[in-house]
Amino acid sequence: MTDSSQAAVPDVISLPASRSWLGPLMVLSGGVCIGFAPIGLRIGVEQFGNELGPQAIAMWRYIFATPILFALVLLIRRRLPRPPNLFIILAGTFFAIDIGLWHWALTMTSVSNATFIVNLGNVCAGLVAWFFLRERPANVWFVAAALAVAGAAALSLGGPGLHNGGLKGDLFALAAACFVAGYMLCSKLGRRNLSGIEAIFWLSVTESIVAFLMVQLAGERPVPLTPNGFIIPLLLAVVAHVMGQGLIVSGLGWTRTSVAGILVLSQPVVAAAVAWKLFEEPLTALQAAGAATILVAVWLAQRERAPRNQAA
Template sequence: MFTPRLQALLVLVASAAVLGLAPILVRLADTGPAAAGFWRFAFALPWLLLMVLRPGQAAGERGPGRPSMLMALAALFFVLDLAFWHYSIAFTSVANATTLTNLTPVVVTAVAWLAFRERPKALFLLALAVALAGAWTMSAGADGRQGPDPRLGDAFAAVTALWYAGYFLTVKVLRGRVSAGRIMLWSTALGLPLLLAVSAALGEPLLPGSTTGWLACAGLGLVHVAGQGGVAWALGRLPAALTAVTVLIQPVVAAVLGWWLFAETMTPAQLLGGAAVLAGVVLAQMSARHRKGAEAVAAAPVP
């Protein structure tokens, strides 16, 4: 029999691997990048509604409840996160787009330290320098064969880390009073029309043009529920530092699938830069492991 800790670890590994499918499905969605985010939300919404309506929940947590201004803010951050990330996938390699978004824990830890008025440790400053140097190396080392505009795509991916940090910090505040299921439900429901508006404003094709595209969009919905939900469930049962390191499986899975399905390769400089980014994230977690306030939000899984 699996121990509760081992069970949570297995769920975490599986969820991180599922999240690694997201950039592949965006590429296969056969629609605009923001439109792919719209369909991700649209297909996820019924599953999220079933989650909050299922029996056996604690008193006061069953049912959708009502949205709040903070939920609307979380939705806005998540919409910006998906829009920028999906466009980064369109312009650069799957590996770069996924690895650079993993700067989120570094950003969240830095903001949390500022919010808690705690001076950063020397190890965190080193982690920040290593991660930023790695991000620059990944972008500068592109040979032009990773996408139509790798530099622009890398910039979008780096900015995605900022938006996702805002989302997770907002969720941290909400989690003190609202269940995770309700937060996911309302951030998705409120973000749905926003992504539709972004897609329309950019003149993107909304409807997938093939059966494969529709299946990819439906798959994005399942990734949204199973991947994000699985990591959130495991985070409540495992140390945050362990969770943050384990979810780094995602960029590895995404890079392997990008190489297998799209023949994407990485230059030696990009491989070195990617390793530096992930090392910086791990060092940031090590520097925060004794700071419970910062640690709780520093383990943010990528989109």
């Protein structure tokens, strides 16, 4: 599916130097939108838990997003989406498995452990891209990565009343982190001959199929008992998926994978801030320091110049 005829399609543009900030800004904005995903999942499980389980919520998030993205492809590209390439299919599979494993990890270990371990995958994406794509990060990235890991640890593990998570749950979270890195890498490769909106559409199609299999594996009810069960998945489809994942995948065309991995760490900062306001969960001093450290890492990471000549 990645033959030369597809690669030759004239759908590549260059990002002007004066707009080299656009790609990182899109990835950062996508991370902000995805920060609402754990909030939506928590509301869905707490208030509509009798309707859908966490795996089913993820599945319907992808399903609802797919027709919206298809309409956007027709509107923006004014044609049907080009066939997906192998890397996009792999990226969609990795993303769906990542979310599924993280949801399972949350039931076996502490939320702090699971969140911290999974977020390590975003940082490791830079090292994976260095190995496979020869995208050696700039020296400032290593400083940003160290700050990001330290900040994520403080934000996730610095709350009161935390308990040690079970080893099995931590291993599930570690596996999810590996799939995060694979998702970022394959999304980057898949964007080489697909536009951003086409890529996210095919990602959603793949994720819907994989998530359905995971719902069956988890033994959850695939369809809610009442229409109210669709409310949270629909909101997640628009905010976290169409806007969040769409911005990240589109921005990856103009952003180094290493930089994108750190920019996406705006997600736990947003989630913590919203939880503080919505669930009255104030941050400890250590968590606040962790959030600030992540923001410094994000600022440092975006100072690296973005790559050019990727699909729009």
